[in-house]
Amino acid sequence: MQILQLHNEGSDRRRLMDLGFTPGAKITRLQTSPLGDPIAFEVRGSVIALRQDQCDQVEVKPC
């Protein structure tokens, strides 16, 4: 998947971008926790897990 845009602002947005979730970045879903939250993604060479509310703020498209 490729990130199209982030639907948040302020420190939440800053945090996602610091972790590598920037528009244009390619991400791969790797693992999902037993309860479905959080979900681990590979992004820019590292594995980062996001909670559901963070995932909701990231708009992606297939690539």
Added chain:
Amino acid sequence: MLKDEKNTACGSCELGAKASFQRFGLNTTGFDFTLALAGNPNTGKTTLFNRLTGLRMHVGNWPGKTVTQAVGAFRFGSHKYRLVDLPGAYSLLSRSADEEVARDFILFGKPDATVIVCDATALERNLNLTLQILEITGRCVIALNLMDEAERRGIDLDVRSLARDLGVRVLPISARSGKGVPELLQAVGEVASEQGDVPPPRSLKLAPEVKKAVEPIEAALRELHPGLLNARWVALRLLEGDESVIAEIRAGTLGSAQHGIGGLVA
């Protein structure tokens, strides 16, 4: 002088062949320069720290392992260095406690040089923090770590262009094997010995209206804290509403000794 150095050099270690090198472990008395090790989580900061100081801090391959700073010492050439291993950080602008430790030390601890440890296999990700540090200070050297791993994966890095574009020295190393470490220490020693201010190689480009807003705050900060490393950077955090910086200004603790490790080891 030269002869003495030869006598005290550690002959069996790989650094000894290049220049006199001695590990001091926790004994940081009488150091000439303070160095900080900064970088993203899990890039090999603690591996490099242990190699240089001879200490055995716990190395773990998960983020958030180092939450406070570890301090050790070593001698390279004619100088003794105090080395501070900072917690891994993705950013200096976030609000997690361990990232604040890293930020405060770089900004207020005023290390004579900061070694930015980057993962050569995931360089793109590492450049975010790198650029943020280069906006604060020019007293930096980039250690491009895990070069052996990058080579194994067929990643080819143009170190020379990287150094030119970033405006600081970039040294390829492998902290695990020690390859490139003497050259890194040489570069670090040169930066640490530089006199006076070393301006940040990356300047903050501000829109005119932001500049207009930030300048009076910057001037007031300079008056309040004459020793502040980068008043503009702090002023921008205030404009952003960074709560930890606001709290420190209110409490009058901004840039005080407790940020450095001065109080801890002196």
